[in-house]
Amino acid sequence: MFAYTIKRILLMIPTLLGVAILVFFMLRVMPGDDVVDLMLRAEGANVPQHVIDAERARLGLDQPIVIQFFSWFGGILQGDLGLSMWTGRPVAYEIGQRLELSLQVALMATILAVLIALPLGTLSAIFKNTWIDHAIRIFSIAGLAVPSFWLGMIIILLLLTNFGWIPPLNFVSFFEDPWHNLSQLIWPALAVGYRYSAVATRMTRSSILEVMQEDYIRTARAKGVFERLVVARHGMRNALLPVVTVIGLEFAFLIGGLVVTEQVFALNGIGRLFVQAVTRGDYTMIQALVLLVAVTFILVNFLIDMLYAVLDPRIRYS
């Protein structure tokens, strides 16, 4: 198990290095930079070229691209993500301001999804082709078909038209004011969690149906084990492997992928920061965010692999 863990950790290094190189050089291929945008975006002041050149030099954009890369990557190795080219503040600070919100929404959506998907998926499999199965399948297919942002818009409009109320605009930590926090984040968690649960419900159903055809299930039944125990102890545990994968990957996606949902609910999260960074041409911010998402995916994959090993002992020894 130890060797397996070390091997998985070592594999993260080349992955992250590849991501860093790719994102850095791909960004430089794009035309324009934030200097022009920063100075000319709105008012259109007559900024002399030498002022633009000076600003570009201040940000190091006049340096050869390889020098720029090593300067940035050197900082990364020392834990310094650099300064935002747009705000001049540390990138780590800007991300830190939004990370708690994104993590909480992702976590709440995941909890909702798991609470909905596991029982519904199991019921659907057990009562295959009955009205229960049909109802659950309609519910989950609707979840897949309805985009989260659209559901979010409907939720907001219903709240506004029926109660003249919308969720609070400003994020307050759960530990400071749980009521304010939940009244803001429960709605996006519902909108996202519904789609998320639909994916997991479908996966749970098909996985359990597959497992329930296995020889060891037939053996358990032949031994006279109660059906409930067959499903819970022998079926569910083995069926969970692909479900865990889906849940993990969805969670990782939610950290940086709630771009439109965050916009609909006016949430100050990582997804919105991502869009702002791209539109502003804030290279250092984009690079850090891509790395953050990559690290999240790698860590989640790592945890999934570890969980596999717990759920299936064969993996530990292979």
Add this chain to the structure above:
Amino acid sequence: MRRTTFAITTALAFWLAAPDAATAQEPKRGGILNFAVSAEPPNYDCHANTSFAFVHPVRPSYNTLLRFVPDNYPEIEGDLAESWDISDDGLTYTFQLRQGVKFHDGSDFTSRDVKASYDRIRDPADGVRSIRQAAYADIESIETPDDHTVVVKLSAPNAAMLSQFASPWDCIYSAAKLDEDPRWPEQNVMGTGPFTFVEHSAGSHWIGERFEDYWDEGKPYLDGFRATFIRGAPMVNALAAGEVLVEFRGQSPADRDRLVSQLGDKAVVQESPWTCVLIVALNTEKPPFDDARVRRALSLAIDRYTGAEALSRIALVREVGGLLRPGYELAASQEEMESWPGFSRDIEASREEARRLLAEAGQENLSFTFTNRNVPMPYTPVGVFLIDQWRQIGVTAEHEQLETRLYQSKLRGDELEAGLDFHCDYMDEPNLQLIKYISSDKSSINYSGYDNPRVDELYEAQARELDMEARKGYIREIEKIAMEDAYNIPTIWWHRIIVHHDTLKNWHITPSHYLNQDLSEVWLDQ
């Protein structure tokens, strides 16, 4: 629809009555003003910024030397200056400063702070960004004979200089802080303004609270303000739900109608012509737009009057004008405008002339890529409108809508064929608006590549001319050249619409979304 129209009428009527009602009412003290800002300031330095996203949250913490009278634009009054005097030759400006003014850190405001701030703008230290450096190039020296007198000497008369001292961007900083670090204002907010800075939560909000030692006794009326960074539909929802009382940049006609319909008699609508215009920039360095006939044909094809009327129902544009905002005292009269190519009321005759010019230039089947910004309001509807207008003279334009950064890059690059450019200023002033039309080697925002020394001479002459009538003469001549050479073609001017809750009192719309934002006069009726 009828209900909406009625509601708008009611709200407009309320607004028209509002100034009287507001002056009649005794201002109430207290309350926090929640307002929305649809973008966020990149840093805190007035001298380095260009966006309303900066002005709206930051300006309440600062004063400027002069300011535009909040309810009587474009009249100017003293802000930190109590009075001023201009020498007969227009070369010396003497300002008497207010006494007893304090910075938020408790230090005294003196003439040294004014000098340090303007020196920073006109001659920035290394690493300091000064966006408006060129506007103050005529300042030869700034002297401070005593703590409350500032003498600004110019090397040549400048017709815009007095109003430039009322620029919302020229915040007065503490000289002591600038001595410590000339870049100190980039990451710190500390002025003499009515509100002290409390908090900026990146991506979320900005909080200011009343400065108890503010020099204007009894003001500000508000206890504080909270600016929330929110845009698009969520912003309109927040306005409708009363989470924010106002957004100061402007709403689209559709959002105005929706808000008025939802808020009913709680909505107040203020509207104004806007010092912003959309301009068609044509690359004069590449065929076919190196031929003035082709460019003029494109201008002739645009039915501005019908377009303005139709577009004003769906987009935030309304006024037909030339190089200066229609309604501004130096702008061309309607009669003068109608003599320019493309501004005649007889659109059929104009289009006939356009077809003739295209045929003469051998461009009967002209087609090109029209670059636009992928911002819906007002770029998309105006872009679509223009393409349709050109189609009517047989010209095909492919609408290329780019994300802002790529759009800016394309406008400034050699690859541009034609693009929808924009220009916004904080006040009506030919020195600012005409920069778009002087030679491209002298203007970093003239993307057409057009050079004409005569236009530059005229620009210089009008800038130096202190006699209004004589100045108008120079401007008319520039307009004539610009309209006939049609390298940057003004289309339709923007129209500013603000819908706010009726609890917000004593805020007055101006033609610029950069002005009247120190919030010192605003109060809440709650």
